[in-house]
Amino acid sequence: MKTIKFFHPEETFVYYVEKCFCKVVYSGQQYQLLVEIHSTDDLDHVEDDAIQNNFPQVILSVDDFPVKFKSTDELSGNTIEIPQCYAEIEDEEGDISEFYYTNVNFSEDDFESDNNSLSFFKDQSGTLCLKWKGEVEDFTDESDDYIRFEVECAFSDFSKEERD
Template identity: 50%
Template sequence: MKTIKFFHSDETLNYKIEKSLCKVVFQGNKKCLLVEIHSNDDLEHVEADSLQNEFPQLSLFIDDFPLDVESVEQLNGKKVSIPYGFAEEEDEDGDPVDVYYTSLNVSEEDYETVNNELTFSVNDKGILTLNWKGEVQDFTNNDGGDLPFEVDCTFEEFEFNEDDFE
């Protein structure tokens, strides 16, 4: 199943995933995780008075998060914790810069996600899956509270051979 759920106090917002991407990339001298998850704008399953009608499409991102793996295949069985959406790092000149690891884009606005817990596994078809739980600022009314969310996603383009894991 490919879904994104936001657990708002008034209702659960359910999004279907249209496309997803997972890569391990080299950024400078470190290996980093890159994940993109984009919902579609299908609202057929949504009630007419739902909050979700105001936010028909969204995207979640993980960028430049340092991770000690060489490839996507090595993510199988990994649990990754990203407590904060950004960190202060030094650039090549030694100057401090903010690096944003996680974000949610809704209606052209970006929100930092926190308390991110990612669990990677390979399903019975040999496809990498991700269960991502976290919290994000309430984008529905900006009251300052956080909304818990959960993503269940498969990365169809990455198929594994079972022999790689024996």
């Protein structure tokens, strides 16, 4: 079973992936990566007094991140680095807009995710897989500290698609 792990100083949080998808879309004259990974809310494997019980489900996402790839098939064998969760981009009129590329969501609360490294590969059956490593703001006490995380998931044929 594919997992999501957060390496909190007091305990390692382990979640199981319920569903995930990966798309490369063409928008605004560029190709963009979209990834979304949902955990189950099953915590039967967690001790009763564990901090993780306060965070029963997590959703990780990459939205609208510009990539050079035109399809999900081109992702395999490549690593995409997203060092900052957002970027400030100036348009033709000189207005600056913030674009948030990575996000970690616990119970409707969003947290920034930095130092992201997304490594794509295909397993023995040819299924596109992802190993994502990064750091998220400490969601347990909302401090300025960061918690390392790792995600491993496999995208089935219906969870990856392209559109123009």
